[in-house]
Amino acid sequence: MQFQVPQFIEVEDKIFGPLTFRQFVFIAGGLGICYVLWRILPIFVSGPLVIGTGALAAALAFMQYNGRPFIVAIENGFFYLLRSKLYLWNNERPKAATQSVQKATQTDVYVPKLSDSRLHELAWSLDIKERVAGGVAGDNERGNDSVQAVRTPQEILTFLKNRS
Numbered sequence: 001m002q003f004q005v006p007q008f009i010e011v012e013d014k015i016f017g018p019l020t021f022r023q024f025v026f027i028a029g030g031l032g033i034c035y036v037l038w039r040i041l042p043i044f045v046s047g048p049l050v051i052g053t054g055a056l057a058a059a060l061a062f063m064q065y066n067g068r069p070f071i072v073a074i075e076n077g078f079f080y081l082l083r084s085k086l087y088l089w090n091n092e093r094p095k096a097a098t099q100s101v102q103k104a105t106q107t108d109v110y111v112p113k114l115s116d117s118r119l120h121e122l123a124w125s126l127d128i129k130e131r132v133a134g135g136v137a138g139d140n141e142r143g144n145d146s147v148q149a150v151r152t153p154q155e156i157l158t159f160l161k162n163r164s
Helices: 021-040 043-062 070-082 095-105 116-134 153-163
Strands: 014-016
Touching (some): 014 021, 021 043
16 A cells, blocks of 8 residues: 655745745735834835834745744844843752752662773774774774775875775
């Protein structure tokens, strides 16, 4: 039995001509506010307000900032202005948190332990493999494996010549 898999699920449907529902709401709302401002206020006061409101409505409807809708950027900026920006790290744990940690350690959970020598050996092995993969290991650290990390095109050519 075959099933159709929906595609392009992130693309909104065009409902009102070339506009999505969200774009239509922003444009219609902006036009409504512009009309009310134009009718209520004098022309020299309403002119800049109508231009600003229209620009904001157009930006909300069509503009994207860092690949996300402009309304998200406005929301993030608003919360940035309201919330505190100073974070002080406190290393002391509250007593309630310390007690909950002690209760959690008293449960019957099996935790495997590595000996110091095995842990040291594993850490050394991972460090060397990481350095070889990154291409910063010296020749003495590289093993005699058939797969070796190389750093430059010249080393690649040398490696391929020696291999054949």
